[in-house]
Amino acid sequence: MAITLKRKRGAVSYKEPSSDISEEEIPTDSDRDDTPRRKRTVPQRRSTRSRLIEQSSSSASSRPTRRDAYVVSTSTSATTKLRGMPKLSYREPITDEEDSDGDEDFELEEVATRQRTPRTRTRATPLPHALKEKKARRRPTNRPFGAPLKRRSTPQQVAQPPRDILSDGIIPDWDLLPYHVLLQIFIYSAHPLHDENMVPTKSIPWLVQMACVCHAFTKPALTALYRDPPIFAVKQNRAALVRHLISQPSEGYINYPVTVKRLALDATKMSSLTDPTHSAADLVALVTSLTTLKDLDIFDPIDKPPYRSRLKSIRRWHYPIELFEALRHSNVRLRSWRWNSIFCPQGPLWMKEVHTQVAFQSLREITFTKFHPKPSRKSDDDIVEPTSEELIGSALAALPNLRSLMFENCLIANDTLLPLLPDNLTSLNITNCINITSDALQEFLVMHGRRLEELVLNHDQSLGLSFLVDLKQTCPRLEVLRMDMTYFSSLAMSSDNEPLWDELLKEGEIPSWPSTLRVIELENLRNWISTEGATSFFSSLIDSAEDLPWLRELTILTMVDIDWRRRAEFRKKWTARFQEVFAKNAAPPNPNLMSLRAYREWKTPPDAEEKTMVEKNDSFFEDEPQKAAKVYTEESDSDVPLLPSRKQNETWNARRLRTRGKAVGSCDVSSDEESAADDDDGRSDSQEPTFIQGKCHTVIFRIDNLRPREHKFDEGDFLDEEASGDEDWTGNDTVEDGYAW
Incomplete structure (x- = not known):
């Protein structure tokens, strides 16, 4: 017989015993009264250990036959059960021919190993667990095809326990x-009470709770809540809140109309x-009862990025004429207002009449949304009517106190309207206006950019x-410059x-920066002519660092389309320069000034013994940082200083081909040659800036080649938050094809 390898675990047979067994040989219930009855036994294989027990308990010298094996295994159920062995086995008996394979020694070793390892009794799996295992297979959800997956919530970071603050335990009043x-x-x-989508935040109930803490907190907490009442953020009590502001109770603790x-x-x-029939009234x-109202913003939630029109039509709302008539006879003096052409069918000429009212003469901020130019027409007398740009310019000229102007998603903002704007503007915001060009803006800044x-x-x-290029001369008082060059498509499925x-900057154009700048935010800069254009732009900021003493926030995000290796070197070089020139290296606050107790213990001299122990411990911990600082502060581009210094009398092996000094020198020469070859502007990377500004608390500088998109996807957008099993399956759902999953 050929030598074969038997399986470590024998085959399990579930064959029923032969019908030749007599009734006397089958054990009865009386024979097993000494053992507890088990409901059901799991069929298991018959191990060698059971055979050894049978051989020791049987007086016959020959091996048991099939019938004898069944009788012996059942008669020794009490012994095997006490030892954790199966009570009944349905394994076929092993013949002499099968034992002639010479595998008995292997089975004896297995028996010895099992005798040393304690065995645990297995229990039958209950029905609920079996059902859960059966339902573990994934069932497709009812989500329609192509629908976006639900974004998985990012795991919350475990909050670090705050550092113990030395305090006297005195709580101030x-x-x-x-x-x-x-x-x-x-x-x-x-702040804020609601987000940009008018969804209430947790600050609203928190202020209500603070108002109920004590009598001293009631008035300031309610004043903070009613300064900007979240009327449309609260759905349940909206009508009650409006009625409460309109009709002030006589016994009220606070005069709510004055706080808004x-x-x-x-x-x-x-x-x-309140209700559709009395909404205008x-x-x-509401507006006329709030005598101290300053800012009134009637907005459309769709007027935000990506600035697309609404897919389904809704009921169009217009500015009620009764509102402006009531403002004419009220004591309200507005400070900010928003005009939306969708809500104003009367046109710019009617807006000019509204601006002449006393309530609008105090306006300092005004916003125009969705105003588009209309072609001028000739009257019957061949008189050309004024254009939309001229009408808007005349409406703005009627506001003597106007300081801030914003155009949002307006085609009317073009080279025709910009020269007609007021001269006393201090803030100009132009957002998503496709007709604004660099030449038109430069002409406007030359005439109106002084303030x-x-x-x-x-x-x-x-x-x-x-x-x-001429920003320093045209805007000498400019403090904030923000520019985001992310653009949006007109339709969701288009790519315009x-x-x-x-060209972002033409050849030879070098920007100039006013000395009064405090904030510079330039995001998603792209379409450079070459790396020379980006280099000249970055160098203009570095060279003007001495002339920017008030700069505190600097953010530059740009895309450079070059090879990724060159871009990595380019990013590494300029990031280090901007951090070195503008970043503020402020010393951390003194921990001894966190409280009066800490300051008192810091000034109180410790005992002599404690002082000696502290000095000893400090010297023990300060030796290694000093050594490490001595090793890492050596000026070299190689990684040799990172290694521990060797002794002076150290001898070298004869097999060493070159000394460490020669290796360092060769690395320095090669690195210098590579840096000189990869440097785009022809200057060495080790060139130090001429001036260190060092006053910016925010310096963000990034260079990549990512294409700007409306929504930037990350890992959370590709993960499904649904349960892994079928916990939501109840069994009552209708199945069309005959299969549950």
Whole structure:
């Protein structure tokens, strides 16, 4: 017989015993009264250990036959059960021919191993667990094909326990603080009450709870809540809140109409302000009752990125004429206002009449949304009517106190309107206006940029950076410069979000920066001519560091389309330079000034013994950092200083081909040659800047080649948050094809 390898675990047979067994040989219940009855036994294989027990207990010298094996295994059920062995085995008996394979020694070793290892009794799996295992297979959900997956929530980081603060345990009397101090604390802690989608935050119930803490907290907490009442953020009590502001109770603790300073109203939900029939009357009563109202913003939630039109039509709302008539006879003096052409069918000429009212003469901020030019027409007398740009310019000229102007998603903002804007503007915001070009903006800054302090230019598809060449001369008072060059497509399925300019900066154009700048944010810069254009742009900021003493925030995000190796070197080089020149290296705060107790213990001299112990421990821990600093501060580009210093009398082996000094020198020469070859602007990377500004608390500089998109996907967008099993399966769902999954 050929030598074969038997399986370590024998085959399990579930064959029933032969019918030749007599009734006397089958054990009865009386024979097993001494052992507890088991409901059901799991069929298991018969091990060698059972055979050895049978051989020791049987007096016959020959091997048991098939019938004898069955009888012996059942008669020894009590012994095997006490030892954790199966009570019944259905394995076929082994014949002499099968034992002639010479594998008995292997089975004896297995028996010895099992005798040393304690065995645990296995129990039958209950029915509920079996059902759960059966349902573990994945069943497809009812989500429609192509629907986006639900974004998996990022795991919350475990909050680190705060460091113990040495304190005397004295809690100050917060209720004794002045009213204006508590008011500022609550306003700062609760901002914002709602997000940009008018969804309420947790600050609203928190302010209500703070108002109920004590008598001193009631008025400042409610004042912080009613300064900008979340009318459309609260759905259940919206009508009650409006009625409460309109009709002030006589026994009220606080005069609520006086506390309101700003109103943010959603125009799409204006009909449900209280009820559809009295919405206009309630709006008029609400605005006129708030005598200290300063800011009134009636907005459309769709007027935000990506600035697309609504897919389904809704009920269109218009500015009620009763509102402006009530403002004419009220004492309200507005400070900010928003005009939306969708809500204003009367046109710009009617807007000019509204601006002449007393309530609008105090306007300092105004916003125009979705205003588009209309072609001029000739009258019957061949008189050319004024254009839309001229009408808007005349409406703005009627506001003597205007300081801040914003155009949002307006085609009317073009080279025709910019020269007609007022001269006393301090803030100009042009967002998503496709007709704004760099030449038109530069001409406007030459004539009207002397008083500008803030310039925001976001998502303007035709605007480059050529206007930065003369920015220092045209805007000498500019403090904030923000520019985001991310563009949006007109339709969700289209791809017309590419810039409409060819070159971001033309050849030879070098920007100039006003000395009054505090914030510079330039994001998604792209379409450079070459790396020389980007180098000249970055060098202009580095060279102007001495002339920017008030700069505190610097953010530059740009894309450079070059080889990834060169881009990595380019990014490494300029990131280090911007961090070195502008980043603020402030010393950490003194931990001994965290409390009066810490300061007192710091000034109190310790005992002599404790002082000696502290000095000894300090010297023990400070030896290694000093040695490490001595090793790492050596000026070299190689990694040799990272290794521990060798002794002076150390001898070298004869097999060493070159000394360490020669290796260092060769590495330095090669690295210098490579850096000189890869340097784009012809200057060495080791060139130190001429001036270190070192006052910016925010320095963000990034160079990549990522294509800007409306939504940047990350790992969370490709993970499904649904359960892995079928816990939601109840068995009552209708199945069309006859299969559950």
